[in-house]
Amino acid sequence: MSAPLIVLVGPMGVGKSTVGQLLAERLGTGYRDTDADIVAAQGRTIAEIFVDDGESAFRALEKEAVRTALAEHEGVLALGGGAILDADTRGLLAGQQVVYLSMDVEEAVRRTGLNTARPLLAVNPRKQWRELMEARRHLYEEVATVVVATDGRTPEEVTRAALDALESKSVSPGDAPGTPGRRTLR
Numbered sequence: 001m002s003a004p005l006i007v008l009v010g011p012m013g014v015g016k017s018t019v020g021q022l023l024a025e026r027l028g029t030g031y032r033d034t035d036a037d038i039v040a041a042q043g044r045t046i047a048e049i050f051v052d053d054g055e056s057a058f059r060a061l062e063k064e065a066v067r068t069a070l071a072e073h074e075g076v077l078a079l080g081g082g083a084i085l086d087a088d089t090r091g092l093l094a095g096q097q098v099v100y101l102s103m104d105v106e107e108a109v110r111r112t113g114l115n116t117a118r119p120l121l122a123v124n125p126r127k128q129w130r131e132l133m134e135a136r137r138h139l140y141e142e143v144a145t146v147v148v149a150t151d152g153r154t155p156e157e158v159t160r161a162a163l164d165a166l167e168s169k170s171v172s173p174g175d176a177p178g179t180p181g182r183r184t185l186r
Contacts, residue, residue, distance in 0.1 A: 010101035016078040030075035100144035
């Protein structure tokens with residue numbers, strides 16, 4: 001069984017896809033996004049899945065997409081913002097090099113705006129984002145090997161910070177995430 005070099009987690013709009021592609025390019029490896037896997041397999045957008053089937057149906061698809069990607073992909077892997085809600089998924093991330101890309105609420109609203117393609121932020125995005133982060137922040141931190149703040153940084157700067165954090169952490173495949181040695185870069 002293979003394992004990704006780096007797994008990216010964080011809230012919607014934080015830049016996982018952009019930074020993931022840059023990391024893959026820098027490392028000379030492939031890039032994969034579990035949200036894109038779901039869209040390709042289902043033939044419809046995530047927003048459509050939420051509307052047509054509900055969040056629980058989407059989360060079941062997401063759990064399977066993450067499990068498959070973790071087993072098959074050896075490059076950089078970006079997970080959807082809510083993937084860490086599932087305890088089994090969090091368990092699968094144990095021993096992986098997980099980078100939690102973080103940002104504050106003002107940055108999140110600036111990046112996501114009132115984008116209707118983001119079904120969980122459809123009404124009152126600031127309030128919704130704060131509530132999502134209150135529910136999820138500890139889960140992102142639980143699985144993270146390193147935390148990299150993205151506020152006020154270009155994607156290139158975030159990419160460099162992630163690589164620097166992982167290098168200074170000297171993570172080996174057996175290290176547990178969420179250990180006291182976890183690095184947070186602000």
